[in-house]
Amino acid sequence: MGHSKDKTHEDHQKWGLLKDVKKIVEYVEPDVVVTENVLQVRKDDVYDEFVQTLEDLGYHVNDDEDKKVYCPEYGIAQNRKRWVMMASKEGPISLPDRLYEDESEYPTVRETIGHLPPLQAGEVHPEHDLHRARTLSDKNLERIRNMDPGGDWRLWEEEGLDHLLADCHKKSSGRSYKAPYSRMEPDEVAPTITTQFYNYGSGRFGHYDTDQDRALSLLEGALLQTFPEDYDFYDEWDDVGVKNLGRLIGNAVPPLLGEYIGRGILSHVGAEVPAVSAGVADD
Structure with a gap:
């Protein structure tokens, strides 16, 4: 993966948890893997190593355009940008369609x-x-x-x-x-x-x-x-x-974003996906 690396992350200390997640995935090999992080994570070698490990283990990883999440498009009223990586042993996987495409529809x-x-x-x-x-x-x-x-x-x-x-x-x-x-x-x-x-x-x-x-x-x-x-x-x-x-x-991962990620997994495995409306997540 040809990302320009961020050299400020000496020894990858900031993204060290990805190494731990990689070890868990290598040991357990779950059907689906999801990580949520700031956009900058994709510029670090640790992230590339993590994705390469997933691909070597036979996981299908969602494409980069799908990974880039802008929270208002999912009904979350804040300028929060996140990198959501989803990977599956069962085949291609992705987030559900965005709830809003037009800025005028974003919650305020x-x-x-x-x-x-x-x-x-x-x-x-x-x-x-x-x-x-x-x-x-x-x-x-x-x-x-x-x-x-x-x-x-x-x-x-x-x-x-x-x-x-x-x-x-x-x-x-x-x-x-x-x-x-x-x-x-x-x-x-x-x-x-x-x-x-x-x-x-x-x-x-x-x-x-x-x-x-x-x-x-x-x-x-x-x-x-x-x-x-x-x-x-x-x-x-x-x-x-x-x-x-x-x-x-x-x-915290915004609960509503977590719900959308969960809906993407349910849809991927062929399970029934409950309806969801924009706004504050329910209990």
């Missing part, structure tokens, strides 16, 4: 989280423990109160609010970083939900509603990842905390 941030009750920084909703937003410093409160949905730090510069600029934005090398300390746009898809989506300064994670001066709540991040609204992540809050939940939610 407002459609996904707009029904939730308003919340301010540092608050926890009394009826839903997961609907909680982190406290903001005085400076970050001033930043978000002077930020429009879809805008960026250049708004402060234009308004003469240079004291709100982050240090990186004062350097020529950092002026291209537009997302930190900005608000999402309500009628677009969200940015990729990362493990730090609850931090205002970590990306375009400010709430689009200018009456809610805060970053996303944990519940909003989970909904944008297509977890059910009543999904139980924990028994006791003190056993988890914000950072652990942020990591669980941000690192």
